[in-house]
Amino acid sequence: MPPTIGFIYPDHAAEDDYPRAATMLGVDLRVAHIYGTDLHAVPELLDLGSPARLREGAALLAGAEPSAVVWACTSGSFVYGPDGAREQVRGLAEAAGVPASSTSFAFVNAARAIGVTRVAVCASYPDEVARLFVDFLAAEGIRVLSMSSAGIDTAAEVGTLTPDQVLELAVANDHPDAEALLIPDTAMHTLEVLPKLEATLGKPVLTANQVTIWEGLRLAGYAPDTAAPPGAAAPASVLEPSGLGKLLSERLIHVGD
Numbered sequence: 001m002p003p004t005i006g007f008i009y010p011d012h013a014a015e016d017d018y019p020r021a022a023t024m025l026g027v028d029l030r031v032a033h034i035y036g037t038d039l040h041a042v043p044e045l046l047d048l049g050s051p052a053r054l055r056e057g058a059a060l061l062a063g064a065e066p067s068a069v070v071w072a073c074t075s076g077s078f079v080y081g082p083d084g085a086r087e088q089v090r091g092l093a094e095a096a097g098v099p100a101s102s103t104s105f106a107f108v109n110a111a112r113a114i115g116v117t118r119v120a121v122c123a124s125y126p127d128e129v130a131r132l133f134v135d136f137l138a139a140e141g142i143r144v145l146s147m148s149s150a151g152i153d154t155a156a157e158v159g160t161l162t163p164d165q166v167l168e169l170a171v172a173n174d175h176p177d178a179e180a181l182l183i184p185d186t187a188m189h190t191l192e193v194l195p196k197l198e199a200t201l202g203k204p205v206l207t208a209n210q211v212t213i214w215e216g217l218r219l220a221g222y223a224p225d226t227a228a229p230p231g232a233a234a235p236a237s238v239l240e241p242s243g244l245g246k247l248l249s250e251r252l253i254h255v256g257d
Contacts, residue, residue, distance in 0.1 A: 004028040005216035006066030006096070008057030010048055010073050011038045013159030013187035017209040020191050024243060029213065031072075032060035038155035038187070040125045042079055042132075049076035051091050058096040068219035069096040070106065072212045074184040075129055077102035078136040085136070099219040103186055103208050104133075106215035108140040110206050110247050111180065113214075119206075120178035121147040122170055124158045124185045133184055148173035155187035163193040170197050170205065180204040186212060194245045204246040214247050 009015050009031050022029040034057045036048045047053070054071060061069060071077055071092055077085045085104055093100035101109075111119065119137070121144050123130035130149035137144055150169060152158050161169075166188060174181050180203055183190060190197075190207035197205040 002027045003067035003220045004030055004064050005213075005220050006058075006061035006064060006069040007031045007072040007212065007216065008054060008061070008069065008092075009033055009186065010076060011035055011155060013038070013155045014189040014209060017186075017189060017191045018213065021209070021213045021244065025213075025217075025248075027217070028064075029216070030061060030064045030066060032057050034060075040075060040129050040153055040155070042129065045076050045079040045129070049073060049080065049088060051088070051095075054088065054092045055095045058092060061096065066096070066098060067221070068098050068216050069093075069100045070212050070216045070219070071100070071102040072186045072209070074103040074107070074133065074186060074208050075125060077104040078133050078184075079129070081132075082136060082139045101215050101219060103184070103212045103215075104136055106211040107182060107184065107206060107208075108137070108142065109218070110211040110214055111142055111182075114180065114204055114206075114246060116179035116204065117141065118143050118145055118177065118179050119182050120145055120173065120175035120180075121182050121184065122173040123148065123183075124150045124152045124161075124169075124188055126151050126153065130184075137182075145178050146173070146175040155185070158185055158187040159189065161188060163189070163196075166190060166193050167196060167200065171200060174201055174203075178203070180206055183207045191244065195243050198245055206245070206247060210245055210247060213244075
């Protein structure tokens with residue numbers, strides 16, 4: 001049986017992306033909710049990602065015995081800055097007793113995994129918050145060629161965006177020289193529209209829930225399997241992702257114990 005991966009998700013908006021991915025990947029993805037204001041504003045985001053709230057999320061997941069835990073919130077991690085976000089993840093790993101990460105670091109690790117260093121950012125947040133994501137990426141060696149902010153104040157409103165609206169935002173806010181488009185905000189439904197996004201833009205698209213799920217898989221011991229010949233049957237321990245973008249386009253094999 002594949003390992004269980006836990007996700008701490010703030011409030012409610014687009015958490016149904018996780019069971020969708022679990023079905024597509026054949027893995028056990030557990031989501032625990034913590035609650036606070038869903039306002040995209042710095043003081044509220046600092047509270048949302050506080051140690052006490054993340055310890056609460058870790059406790060909610062403990063019964064599932066996850067192999068890894070990810071704080072499924074981009075703004076509630078990058079708002080702390082790189083050093084603060086690292087301390088946030090360290091505290092979460094200590095509370096959960098397993099490897100941990102956050103969506104902000106998932107974006108960084110995913111960009112490195114697919115070999116991109118020049119990106120465009122299509123953010124749903126107000127400008128003040130979106131610029132903190134640009135600063136976070138820059139500190140991690142990822143150059144942002146352009147950044148757009150839709151100025152949406154709450155996660156609940158972001159969660160109501162339709163696939164067509166997400167596609168429209170992406171197309172309008174890409175940059176021709178960007179190697180990939182990044183769409184932060186786990187409140188946005190993106191998994192359903194990912195194949196169309198990449199086909200339309202002709203480049204990789206990294207979205208918040210996609211990279212968060214990928215990060216959990218990575219921490220739990222999954223790695224791309226590029227050695228299998230085309231058309232070869234996959235053994236039972238190998239996942240066959242489909243429709244989750246370039247980041248999850250290769251078969252994944254569990255390399256843990």
